[in-house]
Amino acid sequence: VPRKQFSVEMTSPWSYPRTGDITVVLDRIKQRLEVHKLISSKCYSTDSKKAIGIDKGLATLLSCSSGNEYGENFSKLANAIVDKYGKR
Incomplete structure (x- = not known):
């Protein structure tokens, strides 16, 4: 329903x-909603x-x-992954 408010319990x-601002992301693989929020941090020069x-x-x-x-x-790990998925 458009513009209907609802609440979600945060875990x-x-x-x-x-x-x-927040960004709500639907993660279909993990079957969950993720709420992303930009937070400010200090930058030291x-x-x-x-x-x-x-x-x-x-x-x-x-x-x-x-x-x-x-x-x-790292090359051993990368080559193993490439070989695994390259044989499909």
């Missing part, structure tokens, strides 16, 4: 002010002049100029 423990480099790859997902690597052996 999340989070509570936010009742101002602002750093006055760092130091440049950094980030490289995206397959062997390691991310490599930083500091020497840290994230997502090691």
Whole structure:
């Protein structure tokens, strides 16, 4: 029925002010309604002049100029998924 108000019980423990826009999403796979709300957050500025480099790859997902690597052996996982769905 158009423009008829109804109430929905929220299952999340989070509570936010009742101002602002919301987006209601119907997730057909999980069979549930999701309410998405934009919340504001503080952004802090750093006055760092130091440049950094980030490289995206397959062997390691991310490599930083500091020497840290994230997502090691990512290519093995990605190849397994591609092989699984590629054989259909």
